Amino acid sequence: SGMAMATAPRRRASMGRQKIEIRKIESEEARQVCFSKRRAGLFKKASELAVLCGAEVAAVVFSPAGKAFSFGHPSVEAIFDRFVPSAAQHPGAVAAGAGLGASGDRNLAELNRQYGELRTQLEAEKARKERAEEAMAKERAAGNQMAAWLDADLRDMGEEELMAFAAALVEVQAAVS
Amino acid sequence: PSSSSQRPASTSMARKKVAIEYIASDPTRKATARKRDMGIKKKAGELSVLCGVDTCYIMYREGGASPPEVYPSVPEAMRVIDRFRSMPELDQCKKKMDGEDYVRERIAKIQEQLRRAQRDNRQLETTLLLHDTLVGRRQGLAGVAIEQLVSLGWMAESYVKKVSDCIAYRNMQQQQHAGVQAEPPHYGATVADMEAPPHQQL
Numbered sequence: 477s478g479m480a481m482a483t484a485p486r487r488r489a490s491m492g493r494q495k496i497e498i499r500k501i502e503s504e505e506a507r508q509v510c511f512s513k514r515r516a517g518l519f520k521k522a523s524e525l526a527v528l529c530g531a532e533v534a535a536v537v538f539s540p541a542g543k544a545f546s547f548g549h550p551s552v553e554a555i556f557d558r559f560v561p562s563a564a565q566h567p568g569a570v571a572a573g574a575g576l577g578a579s580g581d582r583n584l585a586e587l588n589r590q591y592g593e594l595r596t597q598l599e600a601e602k603a604r605k606e607r608a609e610e611a612m613a614k615e616r617a618a619g620n621q622m623a624a625w626l627d628a629d630l631r632d633m634g635e636e637e638l639m640a641f642a643a644a645l646v647e648v649q650a651a652v653s
Numbered sequence: 654p655s656s657s658s659q660r661p662a663s664t665s666m667a668r669k670k671v672a673i674e675y676i677a678s679d680p681t682r683k684a685t686a687r688k689r690d691m692g693i694k695k696k697a698g699e700l701s702v703l704c705g706v707d708t709c710y711i712m713y714r715e716g717g718a719s720p721p722e723v724y725p726s727v728p729e730a731m732r733v734i735d736r737f738r739s740m741p742e743l744d745q746c747k748k749k750m751d752g753e754d755y756v757r758e759r760i761a762k763i764q765e766q767l768r769r770a771q772r773d774n775r776q777l778e779t780t781l782l783l784h785d786t787l788v789g790r791r792q793g794l795a796g797v798a799i800e801q802l803v804s805l806g807w808m809a810e811s812y813v814k815k816v817s818d819c820i821a822y823r824n825m826q827q828q829q830h831a832g833v834q835a836e837p838p839h840y841g842a843t844v845a846d847m848e849a850p851p852h853q854q855l
Contacts, residue, residue, distance in 0.1 A: 496703075500705045501704065510703055511703075514696065514700045518693065518700060519750055520755060521692065521696065522693055522710070523752050524755075525689045525712070526752055527673050527756070528673060528676050528682070529675075529689070530682070530715040531714055532717070533712045535708070535709065537707070537708045539706060540704055543747070544740055545750075546745065547750045547751065548749075548750075550751065551751055555711055555713065556734050558713070559711050560734055562738060584753055587760065588756055590760060591759055591760050594764060595672050598763060598766055598767045602770060605773060605774050608774065608777040609777065612777070612780070622784050626812075630815060630816060630819040635820070638819060641816055642813055648786050649809045649813070652806040
């Protein structure tokens with residue numbers, strides 16, 4: 477029997493990854509919970525594969541209660557119809573599926589483009605952050621008085637230091653106005 | 654990042670976070686497709702057994718020339734698809750998801766990350782500006798954008814408050830220390846007060 481892999485992450489609210497045996501779960505409730513989570517995970521992975529590798533992916537899963545959950549990228553119909561043509565049953569659906577496929581592709585492409593843009597922006601922000609942190613670190617390393625004051629725990633500072641600090645800050649406020 | 658020392662030898666996936674975007678590099682993309690396809694099949698199998706349910710998964714590779722990857726097997730997949738199709742259309746549609754839903758989710762998540770990063774950066778840059786101003790590198794704050802001036806003002810104000818609070822607290826402590834011998838003013842002394850100074854009862 478197969479064993480699900482186990483990692484040991486910390487600080488999880490739930491019980492974290494545990495080694496389980498792959499056989500039918502006895503408790504109905506636990507089975508349902510397991511189903512929900514794993515189904516979600518499966519669909520998520522399928523969607524990732526589709527985007528990462530430009531693949532067309534479809535999956536259908538039936539719940540313990542018999543409900544059908546389906547996922548398709550770009551669409552469930554397009555892929556199932558390709559795999560097992562169903563022209564005989566639903567000729568309208570095939571056309572609709574294909575049509576939806578084409579415009580669905582466009583929407584999808586647009587959304588993915590948006591994602592890419594956002595990611596570039598995020599990278600840019602991270603670069604900015606790094607530069608700013610480097611600059612700050614430089615000041616600290618240089619043994620800069622002001623840098624030390626800005627960083628310091630005020631309780632460690634002497635009375636005169638605090639006064640001087642306050643005075644300098646007030647000057648800045650004046651300059652701002 | 655989680656560390657794992659008990660990785661089965663067969664998988665070689667590193668625990669690196671991958672952005673969900675089309676992989677430009679051909680060999681990487683093909684390798685990823687192979688590995689992830691394997692992973693998905695495994696997960697589908699586990700789901701099927703653990704919950705005693707029908708599953709099926711079809712993957713057409715990019716280019717679509719080769720036959721698709723199929724799980725569990727071609728005849729089984731056809732059976733499951735048949736079961737799916739035999740349902741009334743409404744039931745088929747109810748829990749249908751497509752790539753769009755997931756992309757939107759990912760977009761929302763990354764937008765949140767972006768927002769947070771921008772906010773942190775603004776904070777960081779204002780601190781740097783404050784530092785530079787205090788040190789005298791910014792002659793009269795010339796050429797500084799309005800928003801930055803505003804943030805600078807707020808940050809200076811917040812520091813001033815912290816410092817004056819600290820000074821006030823110090824003064825208060827000094828007074829308390831000096832006042833151990835003398836009592837803080839009592840209004841309306843009672844007999845109880847005469848018996849023992851409260852501070853000794855602490």
